[in-house]
Amino acid sequence: xxxxxxxxxxxxxxxxxxxxxxxxxxxxxxxxxxxxxxxxxxxxxxxxxxxxxxxxxxxxxxxxxxxxxxxxxxxxxxxxxxxxxxxxxxxxxxxxxxxxxxxxxxxxxxxxxxxxxxxxxxxxxxxxxxxxxxxxxxxxxxxxxxxxxxxxxxxxxxxxxxxxxxxxxxxxxxxxxxxxxxxxxxxxxxxxxxxxxxxxxxxxxxxxxxxxxxxxxxxxxxxxxxxxxxxxxxxxxxxxxxxxxxxxxxxxxxxxxxxxxxxxxxxxxxxxxxxxxxxxxxxxxxxxxxxxxxxxxxxxxxxxxxxxxxxxxxxxxxxxxxxxxxxxxxxxxxxxxxxxxxxxxxxxxxxxxxxxxxxxx
Amino acid sequence: xxxxxxxxxxxxxxxxxxxxxxxxxxxxxxxxxxxxxxxxxxxxxxxxxxxxxxxxxxxxxxxxxxxxxxxxxxxxxxxxxxxxxxxxxxxxxxxxxxxxxxxxxxxxxxxxxxxxxxxxxxxxxxxxxxxxxxxxxxxxxxxxxxxxxxxxxxxxxxxxxxxxxxxxxxxxxxxxxxxxxxxxxxxxxxxxxxxxxxxxxxxxxxxxxxxxxxxxxxxxxxxxxxxxxxxxxxxxxxxxxxxxxxxxxxxxxxxxxxxxxx
Numbered sequence: 001x002x003x004x005x006x007x008x009x010x011x012x013x014x015x016x017x018x019x020x021x022x023x024x025x026x027x028x029x030x031x032x033x034x035x036x037x038x039x040x041x042x043x044x045x046x047x048x049x050x051x052x053x054x055x056x057x058x059x060x061x062x063x064x065x066x067x068x069x070x071x072x073x074x075x076x077x078x079x080x081x082x083x084x085x086x087x088x089x090x091x092x093x094x095x096x097x098x099x100x101x102x103x104x105x106x107x108x109x110x111x112x113x114x115x116x117x118x119x120x121x122x123x124x125x126x127x128x129x130x131x132x133x134x135x136x137x138x139x140x141x142x143x144x145x146x147x148x149x150x151x152x153x154x155x156x157x158x159x160x161x162x163x164x165x166x167x168x169x170x171x172x173x174x175x176x177x178x179x180x181x182x183x184x185x186x187x188x189x190x191x192x193x194x195x196x197x198x199x200x201x202x203x204x205x206x207x208x209x210x211x212x213x214x215x216x217x218x219x220x221x222x223x224x225x226x227x228x229x230x231x232x233x234x235x236x237x238x239x240x241x242x243x244x245x246x247x248x249x250x251x252x253x254x255x256x257x258x259x260x261x262x263x264x265x266x267x268x269x270x271x272x273x274x275x276x277x278x279x280x281x282x283x284x285x286x287x288x289x290x291x292x293x294x295x296x297x298x299x300x301x302x303x304x305x306x307x308x309x310x311x312x313x314x315x316x317x318x319x320x321x322x323x324x325x326x327x328x329x330x331x332x333x334x335x336x337x338x339x340x341x342x343x344x345x346x347x348x349x350x351x352x353x354x355x356x357x358x359x360x361x
Numbered sequence: 362x363x364x365x366x367x368x369x370x371x372x373x374x375x376x377x378x379x380x381x382x383x384x385x386x387x388x389x390x391x392x393x394x395x396x397x398x399x400x401x402x403x404x405x406x407x408x409x410x411x412x413x414x415x416x417x418x419x420x421x422x423x424x425x426x427x428x429x430x431x432x433x434x435x436x437x438x439x440x441x442x443x444x445x446x447x448x449x450x451x452x453x454x455x456x457x458x459x460x461x462x463x464x465x466x467x468x469x470x471x472x473x474x475x476x477x478x479x480x481x482x483x484x485x486x487x488x489x490x491x492x493x494x495x496x497x498x499x500x501x502x503x504x505x506x507x508x509x510x511x512x513x514x515x516x517x518x519x520x521x522x523x524x525x526x527x528x529x530x531x532x533x534x535x536x537x538x539x540x541x542x543x544x545x546x547x548x549x550x551x552x553x554x555x556x557x558x559x560x561x562x563x564x565x566x567x568x569x570x571x572x573x574x575x576x577x578x579x580x581x582x583x584x585x586x587x588x589x590x591x592x593x594x595x596x597x598x599x600x601x602x603x604x605x606x607x608x609x610x611x612x613x614x615x616x617x618x619x620x621x622x623x
Contacts, residue, residue, distance in 0.1 A: 060438025
């Protein structure tokens with residue numbers, strides 16, 4: 001099965017029943033699979049007029065209680081930024097699959113990249129809280145799409161599947177489980193203010209059509225949902241909560257794989273480059289090369305770096321100029337060596353071996 | 362019930378300036394909704410950004426106050442995901458015809474079962490009176506200080522051409538006709554578009570010698586021309602005043618529509 005198709009299947013398994021999208025290479029197979037499968041699953045597929053409309057329709061659908069998603073790549077992802085901020089502000093659960101291609105601009109439509117890793121975290125204006133996952137196999141295209149839905153529903157925020165073209169277009173044999181673990185959003189208790197959050201920081205969801213008569217706005221709003229745009233305290237409390245509900249779940253939702261925790265030299269990787277790292281580790285079994293592979297990149301699991309108590313350096317291969325390497329640097333005093341690779345090709349194990357040898361010396 | 366039962370009492374007074382037409386248009390719209398005997402718990406009001414779009418927040422129903430220009434795209438998601446909900450969209454000329462122009466024509470093309478009420482005041486009111494796509498040639502605004510140089514959009518004609526099943530234009534002077542037009546729109550499956558010429562004494566009127574709300578209404582009364590009369594004059598080759606506001610029903614048809622409740 002192809003990675004993009006596996007993502008669509010994962011979404012359906014997670015309960016997705018609305019897909020709004022716009023064709024864009026290299027993500028289009030997600031939409032095509034949804035166009036074929038969604039009507040049979042009792043859901044809705046709609047091809048919108050652009051990516052702005054796609055994410056808008058997804059947000060609208062989510063407010064009717066449907067699990068909703070879209071899929072895109074760089075240029076479309078850029079167009080979605082404003083409404084993604086709206087989704088953060090209104091606490092709308094949704095999933096965006098981004099099959100990353102070479103940017104900036106139209107860049108390399110058919111070639112792989114990881115250049116949107118900071119955009120997904122910081123691209124919409126204002127302070128935001130989001131979740132981002134990074135699959136490195138077709139199986140994970142399925143499994144982490146399921147997980148993205150579960151985290152979006154639980155935290156009431158956008159969740160991104162930040163795949164790259166390599167993984168999206170990769171074909172591998174996978175296991176499609178009969179059932180998957182599914183998290184559904186907690187409904188608003190009657191008599192509770194719609195945007196009043198308890199200790200969990202995530203308010204219950206006032207689904208449209210259920211009698212809540214809720215007002216949903218991208219303006220700064222109070223716990224009733226009413227605009228309160230000039231009240232500094234309301235604004236600060238709201239935005240701090242929107243960020244804290246996600247960042248505060250950092251340890252709990254962390255998802256990473258540790259290899260050789262006693263290692264001195266440790267690769268930190270995610271997505272396609274982690275496949276080259278895995279090959280290097282397999283090629284040099286006696287070296288005990290350390291690997292921290294992130295399946296969930298945002299919120300960044302900074303505590304995971306401490307799993308390597310003997311570490312002397314971190315090597316971060318990415319299909320960008322060091323976006324997550326800079327995040328690693330923020331959380332360690334040890335040397336961090338970025339291994340950027342632009343152009344759309346995978347790092348080779350030999351390239352990584354040379355960097356590894358240099359750092360080990 | 363009356364239209365007043367459809368308003369959130371705890372949200373009033375509204376933010377609109379004195380002399381603004383938006384309150385009248387909101388009342389007429391909700392009076393029409395009230396005549397439909399809709400359940401407020403199964404009704405969703407969607408809007409974009411601008412003076413017009415604050416209307417959603419005043420309606421006692423589920424309401425979605427979205428981003429600038431995107432109300433129809435959000436409403437499309439709501440209606441397709443849950444066709445049993447009744448969906449009304451409030452928008453304005455800047456919201457609908459400038460930043461949201463693409464969503465407007467595609468919502469009409471899809472003929473989604475929405476009723477769209479556009480408060481067309483010929484100006485960006487919320488930001489202080491800049492020219493919009495419907496500002497008439499020569500009209501003054503803060504961004505057209507020497508007179509608007511661009512031709513204006515005819516929103517009703519645009520909606521007809523793009524495929525909407527019901528299209529009408531009235532002004533905030535024509536409250537009875539407006540109410541009936543909104544009701545006809547609510548009853549028509551598919552996209553219904555009601556353009557309402559609205560007065561904005563604060564930002565449009567003060568620059569264009571219509572400072573008083575009553576003067577604006579008088580203009581609406583005297584300059585409005587029924588579409589049937591306008592069509593007849595044109596067919597007979599007779600002159601039509603250049604400032605005529607053509608009002609009435611532009612189209613009512615039953616082309617295939619999306620999102621219609623089963």
